[in-house]
Amino acid sequence: MASTVQIQNVSKRFGRLEVLSDVSLTVNAGEFVAIVGPSGCGKSTLLRMVAGLERPDEGQVRYKERPVTGPGPDRTLLFQEHALYPWRTVAENVGFGLELAGVPAGERRHRVDAVLDLVGLKGFEAYYPSQLSGGMRQRASVARALVVNPEMLLLDEPYGALDAMTRAAMQDELLAFQAELGQTMLLITHDMEEAVYLADRIVVLSHRPGQIVQEVQVDLPRPRNRGDIRLVRLREHLLTALHTTHASL
Amino acid sequence: MKRQAAYLAALASILLVWQVASLFLPPFFLPGIPRTIERLVTGLKSGELIIQIAPSFLRLGVGYALGALLGGFLGLLAGLSRSFGRYLRALISLLQSVPPITWIPFLILLFDFGNIPVMVVVALATFFPMALSVLNGTEGVSRTHIELARVMGASRWQVLTKVYLPEVMPSGITGAQVSFGNAYRNLIAGEMVSGASAGLGWTISYAGEIADMAGVLAGILVVGASAALIDNLLLERVKHRLLHWRSAGGEQRG
Numbered sequence: 024m025a026s027t028v029q030i031q032n033v034s035k036r037f038g039r040l041e042v043l044s045d046v047s048l049t050v051n052a053g054e055f056v057a058i059v060g061p062s063g064c065g066k067s068t069l070l071r072m073v074a075g076l077e078r079p080d081e082g083q084v085r086y087k088e089r090p091v092t093g094p095g096p097d098r099t100l101l102f103q104e105h106a107l108y109p110w111r112t113v114a115e116n117v118g119f120g121l122e123l124a125g126v127p128a129g130e131r132r133h134r135v136d137a138v139l140d141l142v143g144l145k146g147f148e149a150y151y152p153s154q155l156s157g158g159m160r161q162r163a164s165v166a167r168a169l170v171v172n173p174e175m176l177l178l179d180e181p182y183g184a185l186d187a188m189t190r191a192a193m194q195d196e197l198l199a200f201q202a203e204l205g206q207t208m209l210l211i212t213h214d215m216e217e218a219v220y221l222a223d224r225i226v227v228l229s230h231r232p233g234q235i236v237q238e239v240q241v242d243l244p245r246p247r248n249r250g251d252i253r254l255v256r257l258r259e260h261l262l263t264a265l266h267t268t269h270a271s272l
Numbered sequence: 273m274k275r276q277a278a279y280l281a282a283l284a285s286i287l288l289v290w291q292v293a294s295l296f297l298p299p300f301f302l303p304g305i306p307r308t309i310e311r312l313v314t315g316l317k318s319g320e321l322i323i324q325i326a327p328s329f330l331r332l333g334v335g336y337a338l339g340a341l342l343g344g345f346l347g348l349l350a351g352l353s354r355s356f357g358r359y360l361r362a363l364i365s366l367l368q369s370v371p372p373i374t375w376i377p378f379l380i381l382l383f384d385f386g387n388i389p390v391m392v393v394v395a396l397a398t399f400f401p402m403a404l405s406v407l408n409g410t411e412g413v414s415r416t417h418i419e420l421a422r423v424m425g426a427s428r429w430q431v432l433t434k435v436y437l438p439e440v441m442p443s444g445i446t447g448a449q450v451s452f453g454n455a456y457r458n459l460i461a462g463e464m465v466s467g468a469s470a471g472l473g474w475t476i477s478y479a480g481e482i483a484d485m486a487g488v489l490a491g492i493l494v495v496g497a498s499a500a501l502i503d504n505l506l507l508e509r510v511k512h513r514l515l516h517w518r519s520a521g522g523e524q525r526g
Contacts, residue, residue: 076419096425106416110438110517120424123434151520171424 025052027175027207028073033082034232035068042068044232045082052174055201055208057218059261060228066211067103069233070177073209074100086175096120099173101181105160107152113139113163114148120171138170142196158189162196169200175207182217191249194221198245215258215265220247227264237264303486311486312493321475321494328459328471331387335394336455340448342395343402347447348440350403351410360407364400372396372458376466390462390471397458401451402444409443410436442518445511452507456499 028050035043042065050056060066071077072084075094084091086098094100099120107116115122118135126134139145142162152160161181168176178197182190194217201208212218218225219241227237239261243253287305294304303311315321350360372393379389413436421435463473472495479487512519 074423076422094423094425098423100419100423102416102420104416106414106420108417108435108438110441110515112517119421119434123421123424123426123430151517153517154520167424 026050027052027054027087028209029083029085029088030069030073031083031085033069033072033079033084035065035072035077035080036232041232043079044234046228046233046235047082048226048235050207050209052207053205055210055221055223056226057210057212057222057224058226058228059212059215059218059265060233061230061265062213063231064228065231065233066228067179069228070100070179070209070211074098074177076100096124096171097173098175098177099168099171100177101164101168101179103179103181103183105152105157105164107160107163107167109152111151112148113144113150113152113155116152116163117166117170119167124171134170135166138166141169141200142166157185158193161185161189161193165193165197165200169204172204173206175209178208178210178212180212180214181210183212183214190217197221202245215261216249216254218261219254219257220249225261227261236267237261300483300485303489308486308489308493312490315487315490321490324470324472324475325494325498327387327468328463328473331390331463331471332394332455332459334387335391335459336398336452338391339395339398339455340402340451343399343447343451344406344444347403347406348410348436350407351413351440352436357407357411360403364404368400368404371461373461373465376462380467385467385469387468389466390459390468393462393466394455394459398451398455401454402447405443405447405450406440409440409447412443413439441514445507445514449503449507449511452503453499456495456502460495 026049028048030046030048033043033046034041042063046065046069048056048069058066058069068077072079073086073091075091075098086095107113108119111119114132114135117139118131121131121134135148136145139148142165144159144162144166147155147159147163152163155163164181182193185193197208198221200206208221210218210221222241225239225241226235227239228234229236239257241257243251247254290302291305294302299307312321346360350357375396376389376393379392383389383392417435417439418431421431426434460473460476462468463471464477468474472491476488476491476495479485479491
């Protein structure tokens with residue numbers, strides 16, 4: 024399998040605060056990798072480096088063999104907050120990336136309609152974000168990322184602000200998109216249940232400065248059952264790993 | 273409707289105090305409403321007042337446009353560059369407490385009597401609130417909104433036009449409204465003290481000099497009414513048009 028992202032011996036500090044220390048990680052094409060770790064362990068920073076919003080102090084991040092020097096339309100970041108523009112309607116928000124790329128209005132409408140249909144927001148084109156529920160905003164945000172056909176989605180705790188039921192529904196939708204479109208996924212989360220349900224591989228980061236303390240392959244067939252005893256055991260195992268790193272510092 | 277009722281109540285109370293006071297004071301000191309209205313009507317009919325409105329609006333238009341554009345532009349630049357922002361803030365805090373009309377002696381020496389000193393006063397009165405409001409608005413632009421645009425592949429220019437401009441717009445409009453009030457007050461004051469020989473402010477000070485109190489009051493009525501009209505009919509409309517997304521928040525969908 025071809026590797027998409029290569030994170031090589033990356034360290035990062037903000038002022039005197041060391042947030043990442045010698046992290047190396049490879050993500051293969053089409054793979055779903057989740058990074059878990061305590062808050063402040065630099066996992067968001069790691070994701071932002073892949074997105075091209077931060078640069079490593081040491082080491083290198085490569086995307087498809089080329090060093091990442093800035094954001095690119097092949098990798099789209101889904102923000103923690105939905106980050107829709109309040110002055111744009113749903114259709115205008117979703118079409119934002121196409122508009123930036125100079126796609127003509129007719130084709131834009133066509134593609135926006137198709138992706139809104141996919142995420143279940145058909146009929147809400149003319150609504151403003153303030154008129155939508157939290158789940159619908161997140162759907163619009165996913166639609167905005169999908170409409171530009173990225174090869175890779177970078178997810179920064181995308182469902183953290185949603186209630187449990189909406190979150191479960193959104194996770195299933197995400198898996199459905201991936202099954203259909205085949206993107207590579209890199210997910211940041213502190214929700215172990217989310218990680219074990221979604222990911223092919225889980226990477227555990229230690230407390231700051233973040234270092235990889237464990238990598239776990241989740242070899243369970245899909246579709247997975249949330250109540251599957253193997254998932255529950257794996258979650259316990261990860262929690263223990265996390266607590267040990269916490270305690271040792 | 274509620275807003276209009278409040279407006280009417282405020283207007284009625286002002287008129288009531290005026291009319292009651294005029295009953296106790298001699299007419300050469302405080303003429304009543306009927307006499308003032310009569311004076312206003314003759315002034316409007318003879319065209320005397322209209323002639324005075326035109327130069328005032330010219331000065332207001334030029335000065336306000338100049339001050340608002342410059343204030344908006346420098347405010348935006350200051351919001352984008354931290355060091356220029358600090359400098360502009362310091363400049364504003366030093367200069368904004370000086371009433372713009374205090375520069376008039378200087379301005380008359382520089383530009384001679386005429387429209388320009390008043391225009392400069394109006395521009396100064398517009399500039400400070402506008403620049404400050406746009407500066408604050410620009411500094412408050414959400415980092416996530418900017419990063420999002422970068423992630424989606426926006427160029428620097430696109431970040432400016434598609435994120436900064438719409439996000440700063442509400443502060444820009446607030447600034448435009450605040451500075452309009454400031455500009456208008458300074459326009460009238462400037463015309464009263466700049467040795468101008470025409471304009472609403474000049475009419476009022478001239479009427480005062482010849483002890484024509486009905487003329488003073490008629491002038492004040494025109495000043496108050498025209499400012500309220502411009503604010504309500506023009507600026508509020510522009511605001512609603514540009515910020516219609518803000519009033520769309522009514523309906524929540526689950």
